[in-house]
Amino acid sequence: MSSRLILPENIRKLISGQLPEVDNTGLSGASVYVFEDSVLKIEKISENNDATVEMMMWLEGKLPVPRVICCEKDSEYQYLLMSRMPGKMSCDSYYMERPGLLVRTLAEAIRMLWSVDLSGCPRDRNLETELKEAEYRVEKGLVAIDRTEPSTFGDGGFKDPEELLIWLENNKPGYDPVLSHGDFCLPNLFMDGDRFSGFIDLGSAGAGDKWRDIALCYRSLKHNAEGFYGGRVYPGIDAGMLFDELRIKPDQEKIRYYILLDELF
Ligand SMILES: Nc1ncnc2c1ncn2[C@@H]1O[C@H](COP(=O)(O)OP(=O)(O)O)[C@@H](O)[C@H]1O
Ligand SMILES: [Mg+2]
Incomplete structure (x- = not known):
């Protein structure tokens, strides 16, 4: 993870000590860090951020989707820590x-x-x-x-x-x-x-x-x-x-x- 990246305290605590793999699959421009059991997706703030998290929470129990572990925002980014999908x-x-x-x-x-x-x-x-x-x-x-x-x-x-x-x-x-x-x-x-x-x-x-x-x-x-x-x-x-x-x-x-x-x- 880039040493310049300053993560919100809550997220930092939850992933402390774990070394991620960086995933470059997506085309959206988001940064994705894959940990053993969780995934951190960092996206630029947009009108979409809250709606996405709300939708993920609504889908929990209805469909197999990642569980939202923690979501934080600062003035530039949304940090979404979610469970890692198996497979x-x-x-x-x-x-x-x-x-x-x-x-x-x-x-x-x-x-x-x-x-x-x-x-x-x-x-x-x-x-x-x-x-x-x-x-x-x-x-x-x-x-x-x-x-x-x-x-x-x-x-x-x-x-x-x-x-x-x-x-x-x-x-x-x-x-x-x-x-x-x-x-x-x-x-x-x-x-x-x-x-x-x-x-x-x-x-x-x-x-x-x-x-x-x-x-x-x-x-x-x-x-x-x-x-x-x-x-x-x-x-x-x-x-x-x-x-x-x-x-x-x-x-x-x-x-x-x-x-x-x-x-x-
Ligand atoms: N919850 C997750 N579990 C496992 N892998 C994930 C998860 N979220 C993202 N990834 C990996 O990171 C890639 C990019 O994440 P994604 O959310 O699809 O970003 P983008 O919006 O850029 O497409 C995925 O194709 C997948 O390989
Ligand atoms: Mg994708």
Whole structure:
């Protein structure tokens, strides 16, 4: 851990004497330190901080999610100490080499989300909320175009994030609310042995459309199988297997819509 980092007293006491591993998997810019039984995630202060912790606490006992051990803030950062999820990320080569197990387990995780009763859910991530946040990000120039799909912007795609936002506002699909993880990608879904272990990275979780997670899961399977992040290529994985496991027909329009919406985040 960087020696310049000054941790709040309560957090420091709880992790005292333990040497962390630094995790560089995430793309959010947060710093993540993994200890034997706990994980410390340090994020810049945003409007999202409290809602994330509230959502994690609401989900405790309903779904396998990290338990909030302690959460502190200073003027710049939020320090979230949570329990460590057992097992490995589902993009680990063990699972990528076993497409049947991987896709079956991801489908099971999606169905677990759908089984949660939404009454009392503290966070609404319906399309209006998402589009409002997307609008803010576009206005402030926060969209990372270099991290989007190559086909989204430029030749044959949208001119710029503004044009995409207008398209999204004019092409809203119907709304089918379920509990949505919001960033349903393989590094955020843990497996232990041959079983699903739990959901991490809950900063975008809330009541949201059913196709939001399906779309992001489909894209993540495809990206991880194609070696999009510089890793190995796994030709045995066909992301379309997800629909067979979920026993639903892919709604290509909604999948496209939610992948495009996520480009603005
Ligand atoms: N509670 C946890 N248990 C185990 N590993 C974790 C936990 N939280 C984070 N990690 C590890 O750190 C990585 C990045 O954390 P994450 O919360 O997903 O950050 P980001 O928002 O940057 O994606 C994860 O993909 C995972 O490997
Ligand atoms: Mg993550």
